[in-house]
Amino acid sequence: MIARLAMELTVIIPTHNPDLRRFRATLEGLRRQTLAPARWQTVVIDNASTTFPVAADYSDVSPANLRVVHEPQLGLTSARRCGFREANTPFIVFADDDNVFAPDYLANVLAIFSAHPRLGLIGGKSLPQFESEPPAWSREFFPLLALRDLGDTEIISNGLRPAGAPQNQYPSCSPIGAGLAARTAALKPWFDRPAALSDRRGADLSSAGDNDIVLCSLRAGWEVGYFPQLSLTHLIPSARLDATYLARLNRGIQKSWMQVLALHDANSWPTISSWSLPLRVAKMWWVHRAWLGPVERIRWQGARGHFEGRVQ
Structure with a gap:
């Protein structure tokens, strides 16, 4: 039996019907971590998967102390809350099932938290590895794909x-969900409050969960930070560069962004009446010239989500 109480850190990987090649790369990246295996564990949350081979043998790539836990309620928030209950360690790191951590990622997490006692949440660089060369027009929308590089200075x-x-x-240095590292104490205010917003759930591309975690932690008095020595590779399939997908993603992200800011009294945009929404959306169609091409259409869908998120 794993002596979880003696461990310092838990890596939580929520997954729903993962691509097994990318999932194996995620596990292999954890296997290569320089942090001593006795100091950490990995908990994979099988989130209502229909194709995920829970009983599969990953021994050739798995890190030490790996457990798979089934969470039947679909949704990223449900999966993360399940992982929080299972962790029972002072520190937690969230990984997506297509993230490959640099070998020193976990060691750096513990070192940073040791040096900064008021930090509750931290993150770093999320750099892409594309399955195929992205079209030039798509580069504007890379931040939608959980890619980030704020430079080489700590913030x-x-x-x-x-x-x-x-x-x-909302601090610009706030961590994104991919690779988010946390003190368990800083996550507890988010865990203790009933989930008020939807997050990624199957085909639903809402994305407010990461922001909600950050704002709950900040409201409890913790600080957040960006540290460039925390680096991961995000494995991105060609389908995520499809214009239709990016349009849906931009709409979902912008809508949930407005909602989570309003929930935490951090939204500078006023609410709007539902009757005005069709008029505003139609106006944005013309403002962004959405008929011209994929860039314009994705921008318009983002504006559409922005207004939908502000409806009272």
Whole structure:
């Protein structure tokens, strides 16, 4: 039996019908971690998968202390909450099933938290490895794909409402969900509050969960930070560069972004009436000239989601 109480860190991997090639690469990246195996564990959350081979043998690529836990309620939030219950360690790292951590990722997580006692959540670089060369027009939308590089300088937030700010603000250095590392104590305010927003759930491309975690932690008095020594590779299949997918993704992200900011008193945009929504969406069709091509259509869908998220 794994002595979980003696461990310091749990890697939680929520997965729903994963691509097995990318999933194996994720596990292999964890297997190569320099942090001593006795100090950490991996918990894979099988989130209502219909094709995921729970009983498959991954011994050739799996890290030490791997467990698979089934969560029948579909949704990323449900899977993360399940992982939180299973962790029972002072620190948690969330990984997607297409993330490959640099070998020193987990060791760096513990070192950073040791040096910065007020930090509750941290993240770093998420760099792409594309299955095929992305079309030039798609580069504008790379941030939608959980890709991020804020440079080579550490950045730490200065609170939820910096001095002189008229309302709460979302720090630009906040970690994204891929590779998000947390003190368990900083995640507890999010875990203890009933889920108020939808997150990724099957084909639903809402994406407010990461932001909700960050804002709950900030409201509890913790700080968040960006550390370039935390680096992961995001394996991106060609289908995620499809214009129709990116349009749906932009709409879902912008809608949920407005909703989570409003929930935490951090939205500078006022609410709008539902009757005005069709008019605003139609206007944005013309403003963005959505008929011209994929870039314009994706921008328009983002504007559409923005207004949908502001409906009172």
